[in-house]
Amino acid sequence: MGADYVRRTAITRLVVDSEQRKLLKDTVTAWKRGCQLATDLAWGQCSDKSDVQALAYDTVREETDLGSQHTVLATHQAAQAITGCMEHQSRGQRTSKPTFTAPTVKYDTRTMTLFDDETVSLSTTESRVRCPLALPDDQEGYQWQYLDGDNWEVTESTLTVRDGEYFLHIGFRRQKTRTEKNTTEDGTVLGVDLGIENLAVTSTAYFLNGDELRHKLREFEKVRGGLQRTGTRSAHRTLAETSRREVRYLRDVIHRASRALVDEALRYDCDIISFEDLSHIRTRTNASWGHRWAFRALFEFVEYKAEVHGISVKQVEPSNTSKQCAECGSTSDENRPTRTDFRCQQCETEANADYNAAKNIGLRYVRRGQQLSRRTGNSQLALKSGTVTPNGGFTAYPHGFEAKFTDKPHPTS
Template sequence: MADTEYCRRTAVTGLSVSPTDATRLRELVEEWKRGCQLAVNEAWGVCHTRSEVQQLAYDRLREETALGSQHAVLATHRAAEAIKRARQREGEKPEFTSPTVAFDTRTMTVFDDRTVSLTTTGERVRCDLELAADGGYQDQYLDDGKWEPAKSTLHYRDGEFTFHLGFRTPKPAIDPPTEGATVLGVDLGVENLAVTSTARFFDAGELNHRREEFERVQASLEATGTRSAARTLRQTGNRLDRFVRQRLHEVANGIVAEAEQYDCELIAFGELSEVHDLLPEAGPLHEWLFDRLLSFVQYRAAERGIAVVEVNPEYTSQRCMECGFTHPQNRNLDENHFECLKCEASAHDDYNAAKNIAFRCVRRGPLSSRGLGASACALRSGLVTPDDGFMPYAELSEAPRSD
């Protein structure tokens, strides 16, 4: 099964480690950092995919570090990920200083007695997981057989070890509904990361501000050219990465929550392959953000039985949702405003686009041309259907919760 076909969760727990085992784990941390750096040094400017970096650097890691065979493989993969991120940011060659080590099911074993066995550079160590006596959120993954251990990370800080224990479970098979579905439309953009057809806005202001600030700091530090400046730049980049991931998780959760509130069986996005043409102001970073956000929404929606689809976004920013008139001058991009030249209906341009994206899934009759079976577009105050037009929630037998 492909890696993308799983839902994933992480349970963070402390580790109870003996002095001898602590020494072994600290040695592993140092060898891991060294191995990752060796792999980066080999591959930088040459290749960046996991398979390519592994083929290029694996033998050297086995010869020059004390890492076992599987940890050498994982180190080349971590190096490939770091190179890929650096390329996306047009940054400097990565340097590995963080005291962490990656594990997978070949290098760790989780036991029913709440212990974990970890591969080191020598003998394996077996540590107790430090869990709350009265139960914590970790128990729902440790006790539920549908969740299996997956890629995990050991962290060492201030003399203490913590373990970010990964779990995965197959995504439930979600088939697009065959008839009568309600769809939530989502428009992606630069100023607003996402806007839904129910008029929920997810602002990108802070994200854009931090990105611009990072680029300013990056230019200044790169001009300095010192080792201290390079270290500061890495730390700043890592902080930005953490903020971006957190923001994407928040937005994905919000979109899925919006779909649940309005009883939507479908969430529709514009096809990301068209982003470059339809959003010329979006750079490579935004294209990456949109792709990551879509993947986050997909696995969260799958857990709740909601299908996620992509539709052709062409003209969704120019078409009037009220009368259907389509014209480039309907949209004032500078003011983020949409006003129809024909019927004079007006709205925020991203909101109008989100409604059009949703309506792309809706067709007259029981099935759309895509076989999605969406019959209604969810708005904040009601539903829109091609046959009956707008219907306020107050007139429907099943209205969503008030907001």
């Protein structure tokens, strides 16, 4: 049934007082312990949600201050983590027992209530707290379309702590339309690769340069490091303001980048935008906190901007997209001699490495869609010069639309 819904996430900061802050902090601590207890008990024993719940519920309930429903959610979170490890093992990847260190807590409709006065009630280890949402003053903030939309319903959400502030990632869902169900199987796909040198590169050879973002994040990191070493009360206040400036800067960059990607999809009449799965983006890219935040925010911003135009946004398995040749399919570590260059050892194709990865990401979604629908289908990947199918069928754009494609980055303003 999950495939019949469109899902979105709206992120907003919570306005909390000192008492609420303590209760939420205690809940985060108890949640991490509850998830770890359930994982320790179920690791090597079971991975199904109901089985983990039956095995670990009593222990988690007795050894933490979590309420009944949060205890259930913690066992389900453990089951999800164990299942993810098993999937990695099935692909021959190394894995180890999950550990829960992230300052987060899952909420569902039993443990969280969203009110019309722009406040939210959250269960804690002691009692419920009701906090205002720090929403944009005007109606241009993307959160409003979900909060005010009659067709969106609240679903599972996540509370997270960052730099002493509490942020709620509110989950929403609505039923898919008939058109949305069709376009995920047939249509034109725009592949997007995310990275450090280039924030994003598309299968149509559109490059969003990441130099300025990388430079700014290094500057913020240096300032934070100096303030943390100083350690005074004034330095802590300045640190908090610096963190807020960094988030504001990142949001501005991501808004502009997401608009550019959606515009590129519209330009090439794409029905789907395909990203790589962001679950393990830190391991794959050695990305900083700022870049990881940017990657996830970019996906979410593209998702809600694309929806307005009826474009679906999807994620695909990212393994080897940077090492596989988009032309012949050959995969080798030697295919990527440098961070920016791709040179296939099999067919001698040369390309920008991020551009090659973007094409692989798009093609991976096209192939997956065909396998799911059990037919050859009409899905195709958008390139700068035309569209291509997995079996090599190429259709050029009309003369004058694009003369030829290039692997070289071009400036974006």
